[in-house]
Amino acid sequence: MKSIILILIAVSLSIYQTNACNVCGGGTNDIAVLALDGRMLFNIGYTFDHYIGSWDQNGEWSDNTFNTNQQKIAAAIAYRISRHMQFGASLPYVINTSNNINLKQSGSSIGDLSISARYELFHEFQLKKSGSKKKLDKAYPYLAFTFGLTIPTGKSEETALNAVDVTGKGFYTSSLGISVIKSVIRNRFQLNADFSWQHSFSKTYETYLGSSASFTKQAGDKFNYSLSANYIFGSEHAASVSASGFSQSPYSLDNKIYDNSAEHCINFVMAYTYYPHVQFRVTPSLKWTIPTNDFGRNASGSTTFNINFTYYIPDYSIK
């Protein structure tokens, strides 16, 4: 059961892969997270993102006229080097489709490479010394500091000829964050909070979607958040609900800041995890937005189905 709990912790964190409004680059990309007894993790994920509309600068919602979808097949790996430190990486293959009959309707290529690290200061329910005895600590939550770097390996607006060919941001981003988990009822019910600050580096464009261009753009800094509640039904089933989103400051173009371009968005995720085996889990999830006014600003809304197949290699000797 302890292993299940630890895996659930990882699952609750990995739910973040259904990024907040990921068309706008939200989320922390913490796909691969190991529990304390895990040495190594492999994950294959499939995501189907259906864009349904967008919020304008006044927060007014508009439906999309065209069907625009994005599918991702992502491979992720994580490796724990100590009880406090683990690293992860994820690389997606991205397939975009659109039903606009006047334009190219599909495009695909490798997406952006994400590298992550996590320093875990505390784990829950660890043994601690109390005088000459050891007893189980019930006070400390799980607490980790997270680090992320996105490398623009995908096809960006600079290199793609059509919007449907764009599979990456085209610029580097870095992130710093914090992740907290606290069990309300041990082995049964947990609360999880993730926060991160994401910085985007500037990018100079010489071409833009097939046209010549000459401008430098820098996306605004972004604050990502996710709040989750996880319920464990037993040794084989668990479920979680999350509310996540982001708030991003205005971008700059040739050092001019566009004041009306700040973004924010909130969405919701429902996930279920099934454990055919202690080391293997399957996690389908559904992310949705509320397509009405004031649930976002300068952002796209999408509905996302995601399924992850995760296998981890345990190592009970990790101290």
Added chain:
Amino acid sequence: MKKKNLILFITIIFSLIIFYSCSNDNPVTNDDENTNPTYSKVITAESGNLKFELWSASANVLRYGYNKVGFKFFENNQEKTTGYVKYLPKMYHWVGSPMHTTPVKDRYDYDASQQLFTGYTVYLMVSDTSSFWYGFYNYNDQLNVDSVFFNVSQYTEAQVKLFSDYVAGAGYFITLVKPYTPLQGLNTFQCMLHRTYDYIYFEQVNDAQMYIMPWMEAMGHGSSNNVHPVHIGDGIYEGTVNFNMAGEWTVADTVYYQNRKITPNNPPKFIFNP
């Protein structure tokens, strides 16, 4: 794997897949605004035995920006179907202030299919309590009806952008012809370019090079598959703009004339809300 667990798992997966099967398959097509072949009479200008009628295919009034117009001319109640018409609108403000005109077609030739002398006018200003339009009509450089008062109405969808070419000392006007009601996706983009040195005579410029850049300023992105406008005749430049998302878009139009950029570094921008 226990059977009941397997059933539960499969049920959830299929529920999610079915949820995604609901989709919209209705691509949009562009409309034909401002190219409506149906004209309606908006002005009658008479003097003695001469009568000019001004017809518009854009609206049932004359309005700010581009107007697709036609004329009928009658002498002794006899309609003329040959020759040409010339038309010069003049705007007067308060006493002592300079008069200016507005871009119009140099000469309106007879179109038998429309039974009109057809062309366009571009009104740069609307009528108000201190701004008055008067029309000066001419047939074959011989017969005139002058100083006929008329009104020009505001039309918020119409757009005319002014910029100055400081090297040549000229003022330029780019007039939007279409789209007035843009749609998400590809839209035909048409505009006209006129040059003036004195705001009395406006020259239709047919040999400029235009480079458009649609940009969603609030979102910070552009779009693909745009086609730069080229002159297609009768003063109209035509290209394609792609508004791939709902919301406010700007379309910056950088203009070169005789291989020299004549627009400022911050080029004139049309604003659209598909």
